[in-house]
Amino acid sequence: MKHFLNSHPDLKYIFFGGKGGVGKTVLAGMAALYLSEIGRKVLLASTNPVHSLSGLLMEDVFGKEKKVSDTNLYALEIETKEVILKKKGEIREKIDWFLKYADISGQRTEDFIESATMNPAFEESAMFEKMVDLMFEGKYDIYVFDTAPTANARRLLGMSKVYTLWVEKMLSSRKDAAELRKKLSFSQKEEQDPLLTYLLNFKERIERVHGLLTDDNLTAFFFVTLPEALPIAVIKRFIGWFKEFGIPVGGVIVNRVIDKSLVKKDAPEFVLNRIAMQEKYLAEINSSFPNVRGILPEMDKEIRGVALLREAMKYIF
Ligand SMILES: Nc1ncnc2c1ncn2[C@@H]1O[C@H](COP(=O)(O)OP(=O)(O)OP(=O)(O)O)[C@@H](O)[C@H]1O
Numbered sequence: 005m006k007h008f009l010n011s012h013p014d015l016k017y018i019f020f021g022g023k024g025g026v027g028k029t030v031l032a033g034m035a036a037l038y039l040s041e042i043g044r045k046v047l048l049a050s051t052n053p054v055h056s057l058s059g060l061l062m063e064d065v066f067g068k069e070k071k072v073s074d075t076n077l078y079a080l081e082i083e084t085k086e087v088i089l090k091k092k093g094e095i096r097e098k099i100d101w102f103l104k105y106a107d108i109s110g111q112r113t114e115d116f117i118e119s120a121t122m123n124p125a126f127e128e129s130a131m132f133e134k135m136v137d138l139m140f141e142g143k144y145d146i147y148v149f150d151t152a153p154t155a156n157a158r159r160l161l162g163m164s165k166v167y168t169l170w171v172e173k174m175l176s177s178r179k180d181a182a183e184l185r186k187k188l189s190f191s192q193k194e195e196q197d198p199l200l201t202y203l204l205n206f207k208e209r210i211e212r213v214h215g216l217l218t219d220d221n222l223t224a225f226f227f228v229t230l231p232e233a234l235p236i237a238v239i240k241r242f243i244g245w246f247k248e249f250g251i252p253v254g255g256v257i258v259n260r261v262i263d264k265s266l267v268k269k270d271a272p273e274f275v276l277n278r279i280a281m282q283e284k285y286l287a288e289i290n291s292s293f294p295n296v297r298g299i300l301p302e303m304d305k306e307i308r309g310v311a312l313l314r315e316a317m318k319y320i321f
């Protein structure tokens with residue numbers, strides 16, 4: 005990891021992805037702590053709706069950026085409630101404007117808004133919006149994101165192609181509508197089209213974040229796996245998708261590897277069997293991924309609190 009970071013001095017957005025429970029939060033915590041200790045101003049932010057940074061750091065960082073005690077690190081669990089409310093408001097405004105001349109009652113608008121906002125994808129996109137806000141704000145040297153296993157970034161980038169096509173189509177139809185309205189109205193005064201303004205902003209935002217997230221000087225996604233079949237299969241799939249979208253993959257980190265040198269031959273069969281299993285998958289990892297950046301051993305306790313993070317950090321950095 006040190007070598008990777010040294011060869012990417014402009015890195016600004018670091019992500020950790022992988023199957024559920026493999027150690028993404030722990031590794032994001034370590035990376036952020038390490039970078040803050042070599043003098044960078046770092047924000048560790050969670051975009052996983054099931055947050056666990058407060059649990060990891062043993063401090064409440066929900067909803068508000070906070071400096072973590074005994075460190076120079078800032079941490080935040082992104083809250084989506086206010087974004088969702090704001091988005092609901094925006095949607096309501098647009099629908100009302102759109103239906104201004106149609107004979108549709110207010111209650112129908114509310115139903116519309118409820119159905120548009122009561123789905124998990126809406127929360128996911130709200131999370132992504134907040135993440136993008138943080139990225140654009142640029143208050144920190146480096147942002148380390150602890151992501152959900154679903155890797156929302158990949159999904160949004162995949163969707164950005166569709167969005168772009170859709171936005172372009174909408175833009176041209178809004179322009180046609182404006183032309184027609186002008187022709188039909190007596191006044192030549194141009195009415196502001198809030199939908200058009202929104203679409204233009206949205207398009208610009210998507211293009212900008214796409215530019216940042218596909219720049220391999222600025223962005224790196226790391227994938228965490230265990231030496232086991234299922235998490236390996238998950239990251240193989242993720243890495244394939246990311247490459248397809250041109251998102252830079254920083255490499256793979258293998259977690260919870262039992263240190264063989266500590267285990268005697270007469271150890272319980274259970275332990276020896278696990279070691280044999282891990283060896284088999286480590287060989288598979290080495291042949292499948294040319295970019296393994298580190299191996300974190302199985303610790304004798306859970307990794308919680310700054311002191312333990314610092315201790316475990318030495319294996320990776
Ligand atoms: N090398 C390790 N040794 C011992 N315990 C570990 C190790 N790595 C992670 N853990 C523990 O495993 C649990 C899961 O780790 P973590 O929360 O980082 O996973 P995650 O991938 O973020 O999970 P989720 O998908 O739920 O977000 C935690 O309790 C953590 O302390």
Ligand SMILES: [Mg+2]
Binds near residue numbers: 028029030052056150
């Ligand atoms: Mg986590």
